[in-house]
Amino acid sequence: MEEHFLETQDQDLVIAALAYGIIFLVLLTTGLLLFFHYSRRKIIQKELEKAALRLEHQKTILQATISTQEEERKRIAQDLHDAISARLNVVSLTANLLLDDDDLNEAQKLSVEHILGITSTTLESSRKIAHDLLPPILDKFGLKVALEELFDDFTKSKQLQIKHSIDDLGFLSKTNELHVFRIVQELINNATRHGDASRMKIKLQKEEGNRFTLTCKDNGNGFDVSKIKKKSGIGLQNIKSRTSILECDLHVESEIDKGSLFTIQSKNNE
């Protein structure tokens, strides 16, 4: 009887030890899982930070490239104007003077006229190049006029109809005006070159708190937005960088054969 009692007591002890052992193991594995979970979260967080930093770095480089590019363009345009156009003007004036001279025979006159013709076409092309590099109208008369001139150029020269409504954005700095101008230029270029668009609608709206919205709609071929997101060409990359310099969000809507809609809107900083 006593032996049996002892035996059950032993059994109880073993069972209790086993029960605690199981609880211990369950807690241990749960602890391991929790440890894993939190370490993983931390590691992923760090990776994300790193990636964000890398992205930020890339963005800075891109912006620096763009601003250098603009500066170079400005310098070249200036040089073209000062060094070449100014001197060609002198050549043209002198040639005109020569033409008035009665001592010249017919052959010489023809040569001078030839010189005059070449000088004026060269002048015209240098003016055009300088104009493309940096529209002087933007500097002098502001964004609204420059954009309207740009639209007129396209409407005149190509089979593209542009409907537009442009608000005057007085609050933008000169460089930011240039960014907006370049974005619109690039969008029109894309629409005509890649999209074969025949009609466009461009709207630049002023909003409260020095913010603005630019929408640009075309009836071109359209494209797959998800593909663009993965890999975009230089043109769109440029637009993206300029948008981020302007502290705006870029939103693209497009479908194959259904045209595309670009919306650029100032971020809400408040």
Add this chain to the structure above:
Amino acid sequence: MTELVDDIIKYLGILLLFINFILFTKSHKYFKMFMAFRIFHLYLIVSLILLIITNIMNEYKENNLYLSHFYFITQFILISLFYFNLFKLKQRKFIVSIFIAVLLMIGIQYIIHPKILFEFNLLEVFITSFPLVIYSVIHLYNSLTTKGKYLYINAAILTYISASTLIFFLGNYLANFDNTVAVNIWFIHKILYLVFLILILLEWKNTFSKRKTKT
């Protein structure tokens, strides 16, 4: 009263295993993308069959202990395969060598002592369970820097196998007891098994239920 609770838990386990089996079978068409799920599905089928057989044999008071060998060895094989699918090349070699070593050891043991077929074989319990725990820890390590796959199944395997192994170590001892004393431990085991099945259900939900609404 306790018997009733025990029975409820037992049938809940079978029901949940059955639900898991049905859900995994339903998602069968996605298995091409998830090879490891195919193996785990097989594991669920084997578990379900074994569980039903042991319960039937229990009703007729037959000795079903020899089924445990079948359970441990198939579990070892299938879960090893499961991890084999998830691991990288170097770790796969590790699994293969462990796999061969374990099967060799068990085979040799049964040739020398065929008698142990009718009781819990402690060596077998140890060498078929411990590698699985190691694999699951390795998988945790692998998932640290990546978007982890099968984390619920992995957690289920880690907790259930390590805790149940401890119970099976004392399986022979518990089998000699009158039922009233041992029943508590087997009760804990059933609860652990329930948690295991719930985690598997969560894995299914995470992987497949979203996919279903998409298509």
